[in-house]
């Protein structure tokens with residue numbers, strides 16, 4: 001879901017960059033040096049997860065897992081996902097440069113929203129309930145990302161609106177897939193290492209806004 | 211997001227490296243600033259001929275950086291399917307003079323031009339970015355960003371990510387092989403989604419445990435909350451020549467744009 | 473005597489690396505327990521991966537279960553019928569619980585959830601692991617993980633077992649247990665192991681992988697079995 | 705003979721796990737090269753982590769460099785003077801380049817950038833690794849990584865070296881090189897290793913970790929070193 005250079009209006013690019021900078025700043029504030037190795041290795045893990053392809057019929061999509069990133073990293077998802085997008089653009093030619101801010105907001109802001117909406121749910125005493133909340137978060141994050149992409153386009157020009165609408169509906173299967181995968185991932189983490197979801201929450205209550 | 215499967219995205223291992231090229235001698239900071247400046251100028255252009263020149267310049271940079279031409283061009287052209295879809299729809303959604311009609315929808319010249327404009331801009335910028343910045347070590351990118359006053363935390367995060375992407379990717383690939391050996395084939399079904407979810411979850415669990423061991427190793431070497439970076443970047447004459455050349459080129463593009471009637 | 477697997481003149485190198493296998497030949501017949509030795513990096517794991525099509529040789533033929541196997545599709549059947557136990561159990565275990573991990577193979581073979589769970593119960597009982605059914609795989613000890621990976625592969629009811637260093641991470645008790653289990657199985661197997669004593673207990677034939685080829689074991693090694701051979 | 709480190713009646717269990725160490729005693733004297741064996745999961749790595757205060761025992765005393773160490777603060781000095789080389793080099797080489805990684809310790813000890821770089825040059829030259837100075841850590845081979853972790857620890861000029869499976873991932877050449885380096889060092893060391901031959905080459909004393917305690921190595925093992933002992 002990477003927009004490329006040249007499609008968006010300058011105002012949208014600048015607005016996106018400003019929002020992204022603010023989000024990254026807040027994320028970094030929640031990251032003391034002690035947490036840096038954890039955030040870095042998790043950021044690498046989400047980078048690797050985005051290399052996983054899931055077939056849909058004859059085609060295939062790659063995972064984004066931004067909902068899960070939000071649940072694990074909280075505000076730190078902003079800088080972590082930004083780093084991933086930066087590396088993808090520079091070394092794999094994926095996405096673009098002037099759109100980096102917009103792309104970061106489109107992917108990381110849903111992560112943070114999911115963090116606030118679902119963090120109680122995934123802490124539920126029942127792993128099954130937690131998995132359902134994880135799935136909801138995973139699906140919601142993609143829905144929001146698609147929505148934000150559509151909004152970025154619509155703000156840039158009337159002519160994008162029909163395509164943006166179609167894109168949103170075309171992504172419904174993707175939302176379902178991300179929801180199921182994220183749900184299973186949360187189910188596993190809750191049983192194997194429940195602390196994983198608290199690591200950054202602890203830092204958050206001290207460091208950054210909540 | 212559903213881009214082409216053929217989009218080969220490998221590890222950060224086979225990036226840049228120490229190929230000896232003309233660009234290699236230019237300070238990484240200049241190269242980053244140059245890529246940003248180039249992108250901003252190209253985005254602001256509207257004249258098709260000038261955009262064509264911009265893409266030509268990006269191709270030249272690719273050759274100077276000695277990036278392997280075919281794979282790089284393939285990466286350049288790889289976009290999300292939805293972006294391709296979006297560009298393909300533009301001729302039909304932009305009002306203007308019709309060229310032809312498909313199922314009652316008229317394609318317009320204006321729409322076609324706009325689609326072409328986006329394609330030219332996107333490809334020129336991403337290609338220049340890959341040539342100027344993508345041809346350096348990811349680690350060098352981190353050092354240069356640090357010298358450019360990028361927030362310290364962000365640089366450290368980037369460095370840790372770059373350091374561990376290959377390690378985790380190795381873990382992932384070995385797990386995937388083992389799944390394959392037990393007859394797993396990804397399909398569009400619940401079993402696949404559950405298995406991949408477990409795989410992602412397990413990768414996260416292992417990642418966090420590895421980060422605990424890393425922190426222990428850091429403590430053993432006296433870590434007190436400060437992460438030092440060392441680098442030896444310095445501007446030299448080659449940088450000045452490069453900067454002047456690029457600025458002159460970009461300035462002439464802007465001048466041509468303001469002069470031309472479009 | 474029926475031939476299950478044969479490799480003919482296999483050549484292989486990792487991209488950008490030196491040749492690992494050069495002109496390797498191998499035949500495995502029904503009922504045989506073949507052990508393969510060789511120093512670190514000799515290419516033993518590589519050989520097993522070629523057998524099940526996880527790697528493709530640059531030259532040579534892989535014949536398995538009566539047909540030549542060349543393409544990805546050909547190997548689907550091979551992977552079902554030749555169960556590979558990986559060198560590092562952590563590379564193989566990714567499900568939260570033991571039961572789910574053991575069920576993974578049968579589910580891949582198209583079994584229903586119920587059928588798969590029945591197989592799980594049966595295999596775990598057979599290996600005396602029933603108590604581990606609901607344990608978290610990630611928290612098992614190295615030896616326990618090893619036994620679970622074996623169970624996971626046996627759950628696919630393979631005709632051939634390919635075992636890569638199965639005694640790594642096993643203490644004496646578990647090694648005795650594994651030896652008993654393996655000796656009780658009817659399957660033909662290829663066993664890669666550094667562990668002398670274990671090899672001698674299990675194998676009906678022993679080969680060494682030296683310079684990319686398999687050779688009969690040099691006789692001096694057969695004699696020199698050390699009582700203190702390390703466990704790893 | 706001066707006593708550098710001693711553990712007295714150490715008990716330890718991971719949260720929710722079975723006891724790993726129960727009543728362990730250990731003394732390391734200056735100039736000694738003590739090797740510790742024991743099967744996987746015996747608690748060897750745990751023991752080293754307790755020594756440098758990464759884990760706290762539930763009972764028992766840690767005495768190091770002439771003082772009892774109980775709190776996090778007490779261990780700052782211990783970690784500086786007892787250099788721990790971790791089992792997995794990837795956990796220890798967290799800096800982007802070799803020079804940065806080796807300089808990490810000295811910089812944390814309050815050295816200036818220049819002093820740190822001088823130490824880096826000196827240590828790398830001493831280990832014959834000068835050519836690796838500007839290499840990217842994650843692109844090194846397993847053996848190279850191992851040697852760099854050793855350099856990074858030596859750069860802190862420790863009085864004691866704690867080595868956890870230093871021969872893992874080393875080929876024969878690098879193992880010979882490591883053996884030479886270790887034998888040339890004046891430091892006392894504790895060496896955890898599965899590798900028989902390596903242990904015998906290095907150690908002045910050998911103990912086994914069995915059932916949570918250290919015991920003298922059973923005599924049958926000292927004698928029975930096999931000519932075909934595997935390299936791993």
Ligand SMILES: Nc1ncnc2c1ncn2[C@@H]1O[C@H](COP(=O)(O)OP(=O)(O)OP(=O)(O)O)[C@@H](O)[C@H]1O
Nearest residue numbers: 486489492510511512513514515516517518519559
């Ligand atoms: N994925 C890989 N890419 C490149 N080289 C590899 C890869 N895997 C293994 N090698 C190299 O190929 C050679 C053979 O490796 P292999 O793992 O087959 O040896 P092995 O006999 O199983 O060794 P061990 O006893 O240590 O398990 C080694 O030199 C190894 O370094």
Ligand SMILES: Nc1ncnc2c1ncn2[C@@H]1O[C@H](COP(=O)(O)OP(=O)(O)OP(=O)(O)O)[C@@H](O)[C@H]1O
Nearest residue numbers: 612613718721724743744745746747748749750751
């Ligand atoms: N972080 C942990 N949490 C819970 N249990 C652990 C943890 N680390 C180790 N253990 C357990 O403690 C025991 C001792 O582990 P340790 O790593 O010290 O063994 P070791 O002798 O170093 O083994 P190896 O030879 O495999 O390195 C093992 O049973 C292991 O499963």
Ligand SMILES: [Mg+2]
Nearest residue numbers: 516517518559
């Ligand atoms: Mg092997």
Ligand SMILES: [Mg+2]
Nearest residue numbers: 748749750791
């Ligand atoms: Mg250990």
